[in-house]
Amino acid sequence: MGYIKVLAFLALVALAKGQKNAVSHYYGEHNTSVIRNDDYVDAHRRQYAGNIWFYDFQINQFKEAYLERVNSLEYQKDALLYELVRVDEHLYPITLLSDFSKSCVQKYQPLIPQMSWAKSEVDRCISAASAQANNLISAMSSTNRTLQSHYATAFEREINTCKNKFNVTTSNYTMCVANAVAISNTYTLNNQNQFSNQMQAAKNSADVLVKTEQECTFGIYNTTLSRISEANTRIDGCLNGMDDCTNCKGHYCEETYLWPASHINPNNATMNNPWYGRNVTTGCLMLNIF
């Protein structure tokens, strides 16, 4: 649809150019008709409308493309929420094994972010970026307005001045109109240069905003996955009896010695040695008596 419109617009520009040649051809012959002058002005009005249409088209295309990039991170959110579902599915059966395993899971599961948290944080990253869409196009929209207003007021005023000043059947009128068109065309060219500079700047800003958005969602991703990993590690440690200790809060030994209670005999001077074969320089050894 948009593509067809662009072609139509280009055809219109070609038509307007043809009209201009036709008019210059009639200069000085004192044979320019009112009809031809009106056609000439109308052709330019159509071209001007086409310029505005093309601005509108480019601005909307740009905004749509930006929002599409911004919203593409929705898929990352889904992937992240899926990770959290998977963790739940992994931990739930462990809670069923025993009261002990259940207590280990309950102790460390709160480290894992809630789905609602992950969702709202990622949504925050996305909406921060999408909220910038109107700021990105504001300079271009203003340039669009300025040009439209030039066509609607300055250009039309010039044409009316020509009509009031000269008999429309004279070449003076034709010259006057041609001059008004030339002034508007110069104005258009400058305005278009300004517009393309603004478009370039908007594209650069969009890249920065999307990058910021990606870093924002990556932060949520990283935090979530790090916490899942930490919770898993701690739950595993707990299940292996590593923190089966109520009075030693703040103490945690990497090394654990599993010692069946049945093997302990306070009257046996030659009982098993937990340090046997171990690097005695480690700071701490935990005895897990079961």
Ligand SMILES: *[C@@H]1O[C@H](CO)[C@@H](O)[C@H](O)[C@H]1NC(C)=O
């Ligand atoms: C205007 O020009 C056309 C063709 O160039 C010619 O046929 C016609 O007679 C001219 N009319 C006048 C009023 O000069």
Ligand SMILES: *[C@@H]1O[C@H](CO)[C@@H](O)[C@H](O)[C@H]1NC(C)=O
């Ligand atoms: C550009 O200007 C035209 C005419 O005023 C307006 O209809 C259109 O909505 C404008 N487009 C944008 C994106 O501002």
Ligand SMILES: *[C@@H]1O[C@H](CO)[C@@H](O)[C@H](O)[C@H]1NC(C)=O
């Ligand atoms: C305009 O010019 C035509 C012929 O050149 C003449 O008949 C007519 O009276 C003029 N009109 C005015 C308002 O001067």
Ligand SMILES: *[C@@H]1O[C@H](CO)[C@@H](O)[C@H](O)[C@H]1NC(C)=O
């Ligand atoms: C129209 O142009 C001629 C020269 O082409 C000039 O002599 C004449 O004064 C002009 N008429 C008006 C009303 O400006």
Ligand SMILES: *[C@@H]1O[C@H](CO)[C@@H](O)[C@H](O)[C@H]1NC(C)=O
């Ligand atoms: C990821 O998260 C961990 C733990 O919160 C943090 O130490 C690390 O610096 C983060 N990495 C990046 C690249 O943000």
Ligand SMILES: *[C@@H]1O[C@H](CO)[C@@H](O)[C@H](O)[C@H]1NC(C)=O
């Ligand atoms: C003491 O313990 C060791 C190792 O478990 C065992 O071989 C030995 O028979 C025990 N001695 C006595 C007196 O129970």
Ligand SMILES: *[C@@H]1O[C@H](CO)[C@@H](O)[C@H](O)[C@H]1NC(C)=O
């Ligand atoms: C004990 O472990 C430390 C660190 O892992 C190492 O530097 C040291 O050489 C080890 N000592 C012995 C006796 O194995």
